[in-house]
Amino acid sequence: MRGTRFTEEEIVGIVREAAASDAATVCRQYGVGRTTLWRWRRQYSGVEPDAARRLRHLEAENRRLKQVVGELSLDNRVLKDVLAKKL
Numbered sequence: 001m002r003g004t005r006f007t008e009e010e011i012v013g014i015v016r017e018a019a020a021s022d023a024a025t026v027c028r029q030y031g032v033g034r035t036t037l038w039r040w041r042r043q044y045s046g047v048e049p050d051a052a053r054r055l056r057h058l059e060a061e062n063r064r065l066k067q068v069v070g071e072l073s074l075d076n077r078v079l080k081d082v083l084a085k086k087l
Helices: 008-020 023-030 033-043 047-084
Strands: none
Touching: 008 023, 008 033, 008 047, 023 033
8 A cells, every 4th residue: 555645744734724624725735635635534533643643653553463463373273284184
């Protein structure tokens, strides 16, 4: 997935600006689509910039932990299969 060219602080600022004025103008000004703005509103509406940064770090940590659990489950399954064939 492609990364964003805006930081969390900038996204929160854009969402606040869009709430105060016309969304189409804000989208044109920053070069983002309306769908992107709607997704940002859903994710960052009412969020402070440091809370948004913390949210991103927690999501990244969660993604890493899910990957570790998946790898360990696969290793466990392989070991069980090997043990079952030996008996």
